[in-house]
Amino acid sequence: MTLTSSNEAVAGVLGTPATRPAGDPARRIRAVLSALVRAVIVLWGAATAAYLAQLALPGDRATAILNIRTGQAQQRTPEELAPIIAQFGLDDPVITQYLTYLGGLVRGDLGTxxxxxxxxxxxxxxxxxxxxxxxxxxxxxxxxxxxxWVTLTAGRGPRVRSLGSGADTAAAGLPPYWLGILLLLVFALHLRWFPVMGGTGLAGLVLPALTLAIPLAGFMGQATRTEFEKTLRQPFILSARLRGAGDLSVRLRHVLRHAALPALTLTGWALGATISGAVIVEAIFSRPGIGETLVAAVGSQDLPVVTGIVVLVALVYVVANLLVDLLYSVVDPRITTS
Known part of the structure; x- marks a missing residue:
């Protein structure tokens, strides 16, 4: 299989751009505009879903807001509710409220x-x-x-390859809450290498970051390993070896560059997913962050904060994937996005 056909196969599975001759500037502009349109649609969908979730909750919104503010769940009189209704425009038609909400998002206003x-x-x-x-x-x-791990185990003997692939699968399936508790018990409570909870310095960042990184490394390893081993069999790799390049040099300088596209694709997805996973990790390690803020907002039914975080995660996801599209041409100049 040629390099072009292998990249096209990966594109079909992961949604990455296929390798093809670089097009003219107009084609690149169309590709960028198409990506921007898709990004706007995703953001609009996330914002709309978040808004509809507020409307779907049972009960009167004005009463719920006033109860949250006072900390007392009880029935309210029309006189008590009038200021809340006026402040949030709850007496406007639903479509008017929705358009006001979208207009605020465009201006960067996530609400109160x-x-x-x-x-x-x-x-x-x-x-x-x-x-x-x-x-x-x-x-x-x-x-x-x-x-x-992939450089060490991919394309080796059958046993080493099986070990590498099995470790990728096992790591990808680790639940973050279980892995976080395990790392906390072993490295913080037993070995005392890291703070148990609430560490804000570099030492306090290691275990939470590993909790998120290990499963993600497993996912990326699964996506990269097959392409890595295919690339090892390409003629240009043989040429590099014949020129006297060592095995490690060939793997890092030549193979990894061509095999990294699936992992690069997953990185764009992972940025949004990792922020979502931070909710669990920040709770386990008692770290400050939007995860802790989201948990508190859900517990108090503070819906504007909940929807604001949902929209933020969607925005991060969209921006990350746009950046990934741009990085494709840096990794391999022959790649164009469509």
Whole structure:
């Protein structure tokens, strides 16, 4: 199988762009515009689903908001509800409320917290830095683990290949909550190498990041291993060996570059998924972040905060995948997106 056909096969399975001769500038512009349109549709869908979830909840929204603010669940008089209805425009038609909501999102306004009486954007912004640090650290660690393990085991003897593939499958199936508790028990409570809970420095970041990174490394390893072994059989790899390149050099400089496209595709998906997974990890390790904020908002029925975080995760996912599309041409200049 040629390099082009193998890349096209991966494209069919993972949705990655196929390798083809670079098109003219107009074609590239159309590809970028098409990606932007898809991104807008995804964001609109996420925002609409989040808004409809608010409407689907039973009971009167004005009463729920007032009960959240006062901390007392009880029936309210029309006089008590009038200021809430006026503040949030709850007496407007549903379509008007929906368009107002979308207009606020376009302006960067995620609404006002029912419980904290503050803009949702400010609440999320205060916690976003800790979550991004955890997410980016986890993705970096997953790449390090994946590259080391696949380079070490792919294309070796049958036993080593089976060991590598089996480890990928096992890692990908590890539940984050179980893995996090296991790492906490072993490395924090037993060995005392890391803080047990709430560490904000580098030491406090290692175990939470590993909790997210190990399953992700397994997923990326599964996607990369097959392409890695196919690339090892390509004629240009034989040419590199005949020129005197060592095995490690061939694997890292030549094979990995061509085999990394599936992992690159998963990285765009993983950025959004890892932020979602941070909800569990931040709860296990008592770390600050939007995960802790989301859990508190769900518990108090603070819907603007919940929907704001949902929209944020969708935005991160969309932006990450747009960046991945741009990185394809850096990894392999022959690639165009369609």
């Amino acid at each position: 917290s029912y419980q904290q009486f503050r803009p949702v954007g400010d609440i999320i912004g205060e916690q976003l830095g800790a979550t991004l640090a955890l997410t980016l650290s986890a993705i970096a660690l997953s790449w390090i683990i994946m590259v080391f």
